[in-house]
Amino acid sequence: xxxxxxxxxxxxxxxxxxxxxxxxxxxxxxxxxxxxxxxxxxxxxxxxxxxxxxxxxxxxxxxxxxxxxxxxxxxxxxxxxxxxxxxxxxxxxxxxxxxxxxxxxxxxxxxxxxxxxxxxxxxxxxxxxxxxxxxxxxxxxxxxxxxxxxxxxxxxxxxxxxxxxxxxxxxxxxxxxxxxxxxxxxxxxxxxxxxxxxxxxxxxxxxxxxxxxxxxxxxxxxxxxxxxxxxxxxxxxxxxxxxxxxxxxxxxxxxxxxxxxxxxxxxxxxxxxxxxxxxxxxxxxxxxxxxxxxxxxxxxxxxxxxxxxxxxxxxxxxxxxxxxxxxxxxx
Numbered sequence: 001x002x003x004x005x006x007x008x009x010x011x012x013x014x015x016x017x018x019x020x021x022x023x024x025x026x027x028x029x030x031x032x033x034x035x036x037x038x039x040x041x042x043x044x045x046x047x048x049x050x051x052x053x054x055x056x057x058x059x060x061x062x063x064x065x066x067x068x069x070x071x072x073x074x075x076x077x078x079x080x081x082x083x084x085x086x087x088x089x090x091x092x093x094x095x096x097x098x099x100x101x102x103x104x105x106x107x108x109x110x111x112x113x114x115x116x117x118x119x120x121x122x123x124x125x126x127x128x129x130x131x132x133x134x135x136x137x138x139x140x141x142x143x144x145x146x147x148x149x150x151x152x153x154x155x156x157x158x159x160x161x162x163x164x165x166x167x168x169x170x171x172x173x174x175x176x177x178x179x180x181x182x183x184x185x186x187x188x189x190x191x192x193x194x195x196x197x198x199x200x201x202x203x204x205x206x207x208x209x210x211x212x213x214x215x216x217x218x219x220x221x222x223x224x225x226x227x228x229x230x231x232x233x234x235x236x237x238x239x240x241x242x243x244x245x246x247x248x249x250x251x252x253x254x255x256x257x258x259x260x261x262x263x264x265x266x267x268x269x270x271x272x273x274x275x276x277x278x279x280x281x282x283x284x285x286x287x288x289x290x291x292x293x294x295x296x297x298x299x300x301x302x303x304x305x306x307x308x309x310x311x312x313x314x315x316x317x318x319x320x321x322x323x324x325x326x327x328x329x330x331x
Contacts, residue, residue, distance in 0.1 A: 009069035044221035098179035100159035157188035236310035
């Protein structure tokens with residue numbers, strides 16, 4: 001598959017407000033990420049809150065310009081946000097938000113909100129927009145009689161379908177789904193996930209799926225990227241990540257996924273909370289919570305190592321019991 005989007009050395013730093021007796025502090029939300037997204041695949045991005053997942057998603061779409069690094073879209077540098085070239089590119093890439101009610105205008109009908117991007121970008125004659133809106137509503141499982149309703153008259157699952165229909169209005173090539181099912185009931189989550197999968201197959205979409213729910217990621221995604229404190233700590237196919245996680249952090253995440261017919265006796269419980277991004281630990285950022293950490297982990301920042309197409313950033317990859325005896329090389 002061809003590379004649709006490539007991120008190189010992506011960094012995003014924010015400066016916090018000045019304290020009464022001190023200097024402003026800098027928070028690094030994303031720290032030196034390299035990532036390729038291939039056409040037609042679904043890439044899951046997982047990690048705890050504060051790991052930089054949503055910030056990465058916004059930078060991949062060009063909504064936020066990186067502090068350092070660059071994003072290439074089909075081989076060309078991503079235009080700066082809010083420029084005419086970037087607005088034109090927005091037809092090919094869309095964002096599906098976590099909270100559908102916040103993403104919709106409560107004063108506009110469903111039909112008007114789905115039609116809005118078509119009117120803004122003038123992709124078809126005005127007299128054809130109504131038919132296109134009905135087509136999109138049917139595609140995402142909404143009834144025609146719901147077209148004149150307002151967001152507050154719909155359920156959470158129905159509102160998320162409206163957001164998806166609006167994102168599909170311009171036939172984009174690339175979707176970033178930022179926790180699209182976390183605000184929904186469990187019974188509705190499966191419906192929305194199945195809808196996204198069917199749309200990806202039918203429309204040949206490329207997707208980045210950001211989620212805390214590893215069960216959904218395992219069933220939906222082709223490839224998984226694991227983030228911790230702004231950096232990628234492991235990357236590989238979904239099948240390999242869940243069958244044989246390499247990094248101790250990924251091990252802990254995977255162990256928390258319930259298995260049908262089994263108990264949770266093998267769950268790895270992480271101690272403490274993720275560190276403050278404004279006060280990143282020395283060496284490996286995960287070492288304060290890692291059961292394998294030693295003095296070397298506190299002193300040296302691990303680089304991503306390659307293991308038969310997989311990537312993991314851990315100084316102990318050659319010695320930990322879950323690592324096979326294979327030749328590891330720098331990524």
